[in-house]
Amino acid sequence: MNITFLGAAETVTGSCYLVETRETKFLVDCGMFQGSKNEAILNAEPFSFNPGDLDFMLLSHAHIDHSGRIPKLYMDGFKGDIYATKATVQLCGIMLPDSGHIQETENEWTNRKRQRAGKSAVKPIYTVKEATDCLRLFKSVKYDEVTKVSEDVKVRFNDAGHILGSSIIEIWVNESGKDTKIVFSGDLGNKDMPILKDPSLISDADYLVVESTYGDRLHSHKQGAERIEKFINIITETVAMGGNVVIPSFAVGRTQEIIYELNKYMDVFSDKVNKILDLPVFVDSPLATSATQIFRENLDCFDEEAKAYIANGDNPLDFPTLQFTKSPEESRKLNERKDSIIIISASGMCDAGRIKHHLKHNLWRKDSTVLFVGYQAEGSLGRRIIDGAPKVKIFGEEISVNARIEVIDGFSGHADKEGLLSWIGSFNRKPKKVFIVHGEKETMPVFAETITGEFGIQCIIPARGDSFVVSTDKVYENVPSAELQHKFKRLTVVNMLENLKEEFNELAQILKTDLKQEKSDVEIDEVAAKLKLIEKAFLEALK
Template identity: 65%
Template sequence: MKITFLGAAKTVTGSCCLLETGDVKFLVDCGLFQGRSKEDALNQEPFPFNPSEIDFILLTHSHIDHSGRIPKIYNDGFRGEVIATKATADLCSIMLPDCGHIQEFENEWLNRKRERAGRPPVEPLYTHQDALDSMSLFRSEEYDEIIELNCGIRFRFNDAGHILGSSIIEVWFTEEGRDSKIVFSGDLGNRDIPILRDPSIIEEADYLVIESTYGNRLHVDNKNKVERFVDIINDTVKKGGNVVIPSFAVGRTQEIIYDLRKKRDDYNSKIESLMNVPVFIDSPLAISATEIFRKNLDCYDSEARAYIENGENPLDFPGLQFTKTPDESRALNERKESSIIISASGMCEAGRIKHHLKHNLWRPESTILFVGYQAMGTLGRRLVDGANKVKIFGEDITVNARIEMIDGFSGHADRDGLVNWIGGFRKKKPRKIFIVHGEERVMDEFSELIEKQFNIDTVIPDKGESFTINSSEFIKSVREGTSTYQFKRLAVIDILETLKEEFDELADILKSDLKQGKSDTEVDMLYERLKNLGKMMIDVL
């Protein structure tokens, strides 16, 4: 079998693997790239294969960085099945059309800008209707059942514990009379995530493709996350501010609701005061997702089921309110009283969250509380990394608000969680482990840890790199023809984006220094250097 890594290779988003045998071509995931201009450009790139020749897609879960290009590949001619768990298909039925709506909205804004510049309009990546149409391809399968396809491929979905319906996928294939097995971890969840079961243990594999989002660090807040969460909220409310929580509409939002409800008896007066603060779920998608959570009880752990069997609703508590319309959302920023606003998107790249940030980032009494991973290049990442100023809707906003991050709410296993899961391969250790879905520095450290602890060779594939895998003892990189996958132009865009950020930071430093009076000599030196740099840039252009 030949495996080609077309996404989440030395980056976190855009998960997509192409697998080919003599009889079949299929994908594992078909996700959207998220982040800066380089990532947007990646989404616009044609698929480096003929979509009409893809037989099917195995989907690990519904998050957009794993499913978000399914409508695009549908538009480009793919008509095979998208095979997923029922809960994943249910969530995709709301998440993909929502993503299509965002594509249309942002494309409309871009075309207005292009029109003013005298440039022709461009089409969105896909529309709301395209996403709805692509749902006709979905087919649901249960956890823990081995499904045999006509092409000689067998697979099984196992609970990944990351989000409702998320899967670890085992794939068996036969070549030259020998069976081999490759396992895709998908995104692995933390143990003891609210509502969800712990990730399934897989005991044997020939090859493993594993995520590495938190491959070099621990979730230090795991044990005390709710107490810290409550303390941050109470401190903010005492100052008269709002707590704005950028949260993925599917997954983290429902888990926060559940955890607050479950722990309210443990913290007595702290939780009691918290229950007097209105909590607004400001995302139509989160409302629909919460309903899907309520309809897929088979994915719940025993504790959450016990709540339901006792007649209680684990996704509700006093003071919880859902805002559906844009008017209701805007009204939240006109309130004088403190409130908790949970709003998508979790990385602050689109949606209503940007309006709430615009109205709260400049307020020293407010808090922006992050509860999930923030990808490089996103607005959320810039805030977590300590940006003093950010641009939202073309306006410079000074960051005076308190910025907090609680890793314990993350849906991703941390370093020890990933290592412990790999340790579950007791019957047969993988010959090779492919490391994906992480930042390069994280992948390097995680790779060293795996090789040291398990004595298993690891591979960190480049985007577009292919490998031949089979039941023999070796793995061979296939280099022929990979130049079409190298995306060299996108590397140039990445450098330009980095330079732009550095120039913006330098401008902010100089503006703040105007009244402090650097020496004329220092300013003259900087002026000459920038003049020379300007000449070099003009030569490049």
């Protein structure tokens, strides 16, 4: 079989893998690129294959960086079945139309700018209707059951413990009478996370495609009590100052876990919790509200502890001060309140949705706190805030970052280095090779060295567009088509230019704030000389 890595290759978003056997063509995931603008450019690009030629698709879970381009795939001719767990199908039923709404809204802004610049209008990547139409292709499968999806391919979905319905996918491909087994980890969850079961252990594989989001680090707040104690301390200290706590949270997964843990530990930390028991907690995301209902409908995915709460008559996803906002008017009124409140709002990386409004109203306040509980991709607004940007642009307005910025990474839905290694170590028959995906460029080589050192397995870090021929006995690199090479070379240059643009803007901001002559004229002359060289190189490139 041949595997081509079309997304989440040397980056954390856009998961998409094309698998071609002698008889069958299929995708594993078809996600959107999120974070930096240069990554997002890829979302509107044509697929490097003909979607109409695909026989089916396997979807690991509903997060948009794994599912978000399915409507585009459908519009471009794909009409096969999409296999996913029941919870994933239900979540995609709300998340993909929501994504379509975002595409339409952002497209309106884009076209207003284009109109002012005298340019013609462009279409959104897809609409709400198109996202809704593609849902007819989804087909539910059960965890732990082997399903024959074509004459030469069998699959089994296993619980990944990442979000509701998330899966590790085992795939058996029969060629020349032999089975070759490849395992896609999807996004692998932490052990002992609230609500969800621990990731399933896999017995064996010929090859493994594994995520590496936190492959070079450990989570600093692993235990539930430790996580929630820090969480409560942050709230009490912020409330004492009269500020708000704003939590950018992924609508599916982190939001429900925060609600669960607040409820669970209210008695444990009663002395501190009593001080904030009357503090209103708002989930300001229509998507999170709908997702929470889907959680309540999939109790079979819950771990034993969560099931025990339910058996005792307690709703683990609810407590007295919790409120769900629905309308934009309700959302706006949150920023008019004079009392301290907790606002949990999407998107988790702060690049879209209602969270941007709450950041605009709270980032400049020294008495407020912005608390991050999930991964922030390079280039995202959330990442810039965490990295210490003194000012950020929101809706075209420059906002000073004066608020307290905190991170509790123990809430992350991704396993850390220890969790990933423990999971790989549980294979009774280890894979011959490991393909490392879904991580930052700096993280992947570190994780690869760790795997090789720990297990003696050779690792491969595919770049976007890289293709490999895989059999029971060996793997070797395939030369991508000239068209694919042509496309990715040009996109790489576009990415470089987009990065340079961001760095130029940052340099301009530094120089603007240096009007008090904190730097010497000699230093400024050195900068000017270097910029002259860059300007000359640009002019040469344009020729």
